Amino acid sequence: MQEYKSRLTNILEDLGLSKTEAEIYLLLLKKSGASVSELAKEVGLTRQRIYDILENLSEKGLIYVSAQKPRRYYAVSPEVATSMLIRDVEKRLYNLFKLREEFLNIVRSIGVRGNVSNTISYEVTGRRVLISTIKEFINRSDEELAIAATSNESIRIVYEYKPEIFEASERGVKIYLLAPLSELPKDIVETLSKVAICSEFKSSARMYVRDCEEAIIMPSEGSLKERRWYDEAVVLKNRDISRAIRDLILSRFDELPN
Secondary structure, eight states: OGGGHHHHHHHHHHTTOOHHHHHHHHHHHHSTTBOHHHHHHHHTOOHHHHHHHHHHHHHTTSEEEOSSSSOOEEEOOHHHHHHHHHHHHHHHHHHHHHHHHHHHHHHHHTTOOOOOOSOEEEEEESHHHHHHHHHHHHHTOSSEEEEEOOHHHHHHHHHHSHHHHHHHHHTTOEEEEEEOGGGSOHHHHHHHHHHSEEEEOOOSOEEEEETTTEEEEEOOGGGGGSHHHHTEEEEEEOHHHHHHHHHHHHTTSSSOOO
């Protein structure tokens, strides 16, 4: 592991650890069950500094300590450790997203608007941030919402976006859903049919289009093998592209809505 130590340390730093935290975690992976004295000697830090670092790693869920004395410290598996760190990154992204929404709401409430380009795009990463983005997207729909969904995405609409979808329908938004209806549970289809004009079509596409102005495009179902890609999306504010995607979705309906 020594030859990859520098790269491994950099990766853990990118995931949110300090350099010394990353070095101690990697050391515990290599030397499981080390004591504070052994760690201090190995890295050349004081015992108090090692205690502080171990406390931080423990709070992050990356290490655990034996009950007997002298205390021995153990690293959790790399799979568990990186999952915990990614979860923390998602929390930070989610909080940043909420701050962004608060900022935009305040700006809109006081009537401040800048010149808006016809083409704006940005990426969204992480399950919770993606869900919040789509909820806000649905809430901003004024007249029409066109959706192309896989079976999993259709189920997510019911369980994650149901309040937003129903509220949009109640305020008069026309909702069109293209999905593999025959593959879905009966109760899911019944719920979707209450608020959307549905059409049977099996596709790997996951797309939302709002008012022919803005689109959310997500990776295909095949990306389930790479979870980090599955919970990512591109939000595209381009009227020409949004209308083209909307027309493509609606072309799969027997009767094209006006």
